[in-house]
Amino acid sequence: MKRKSLITGGAGFIGSHVARECLALGHEVLVIDDLSGGYQDNVPAGAIFCKGSVTDVPLIGKLFAEHRFDYVYHLAAYAAEGLSHFIRRYNYENNVIGTVNLLNASVNSCSVKRFVFTSSIAVYGTAQNPMTEETVPMPEDPYGIAKYVCEMDLRAAHELFGLDFTIFRPHNVYGEHQNIGDRYRNVIGIFMNQIMQGQPLTLFGDGLQTRAFTYIDDVAPVIARCVDVPESRNELFNIGAETPTSVRELARVVAAAFGVEPQIQYLEARKEVLHAFSSSDKLASVFGRQGYVPLADGVARMAAWARGKGPRSTAPFTGIEVLKNLPASWKAALTK
Numbered sequence: 001m002k003r004k005s006l007i008t009g010g011a012g013f014i015g016s017h018v019a020r021e022c023l024a025l026g027h028e029v030l031v032i033d034d035l036s037g038g039y040q041d042n043v044p045a046g047a048i049f050c051k052g053s054v055t056d057v058p059l060i061g062k063l064f065a066e067h068r069f070d071y072v073y074h075l076a077a078y079a080a081e082g083l084s085h086f087i088r089r090y091n092y093e094n095n096v097i098g099t100v101n102l103l104n105a106s107v108n109s110c111s112v113k114r115f116v117f118t119s120s121i122a123v124y125g126t127a128q129n130p131m132t133e134e135t136v137p138m139p140e141d142p143y144g145i146a147k148y149v150c151e152m153d154l155r156a157a158h159e160l161f162g163l164d165f166t167i168f169r170p171h172n173v174y175g176e177h178q179n180i181g182d183r184y185r186n187v188i189g190i191f192m193n194q195i196m197q198g199q200p201l202t203l204f205g206d207g208l209q210t211r212a213f214t215y216i217d218d219v220a221p222v223i224a225r226c227v228d229v230p231e232s233r234n235e236l237f238n239i240g241a242e243t244p245t246s247v248r249e250l251a252r253v254v255a256a257a258f259g260v261e262p263q264i265q266y267l268e269a270r271k272e273v274l275h276a277f278s279s280s281d282k283l284a285s286v287f288g289r290q291g292y293v294p295l296a297d298g299v300a301r302m303a304a305w306a307r308g309k310g311p312r313s314t315a316p317f318t319g320i321e322v323l324k325n326l327p328a329s330w331k332a333a334l335t336k
Helices: 013-024 057-067 088-109 142-161 187-196 220-228 247-257 281-287 295-309 328-334
Strands: 004-008 028-033 048-051 071-074 114-118 165-170 201-204 235-239 264-267
Touching: 004 013, 004 057, 013 028, 013 071, 013 220, 028 057, 057 088, 071 088, 071 220, 088 114, 088 142, 114 142, 114 220, 142 165, 165 220, 187 201, 187 247, 187 295, 201 247, 220 281, 235 281, 247 295
Parallel strands: 004 028, 004 071, 028 048, 071 114, 114 165, 165 235, 201 264
Antiparallel strands: none
């Protein structure tokens, strides 16, 4: 009998790739996604698609009752760290309450063998780099707070109800299926969208912030197969590349992939962690050491995909809750 897996956010970026990998491993896959940031054509062939939100309690209950899932891969989230300060209610409703709904359903179903959760290195805040799993989380934005809350609630559910879990903290993942039309997150996608529209590449502050950018094929297969790795049960892993790159250098790499010179527009600095990358030593000890796709190679692959799709609409977020200290470029977009 095939194993049944629910993949939330499976029409989005990482979720659609995890869905594809689960299908390749022989899972029967049901994808739920509200298409607020994803596209139905991202859902891989062979997966069942349900349009809906993890905040819809009756729908979640219905799906669990009908399908009796063996595994839940929870990837649905609105992962805009900078914007999360200004959409606090939306952030917590989607990223915390949505997770709670899935946890309740998983416990009540009595069929779920593992709850796989994608958190974020945003939980660390400003910390000594490289961040390890022993680094004490001190999140600095509502998105990171929400992810850490979910991690703690997962542990509490395990202690009381015996629900097994695996938590991954990915960071700065990029690649095909990313929503390049989202102006608030995924800097590589933003740069590509700007280049294809003949616009300058916008950098907050001096562009010397550093991140370790991780190609999707270095992340999705590990997440998918963790349920077959006994040593990953009830464990937490950082997952991602370990070589930091400045956003300014990233702009050069993306422009080179499109064969153009980078035209850069510097914007006022925003509140953000300046330097963040993690160690994947613990991941390697359980899943094996892997070589990461070099940044230029991964960006070139994503650029080829993006050119085939063309630029996407960049409508501003319509539910801003707090205007105070909203970056000027974001505020200006609201009046256009």
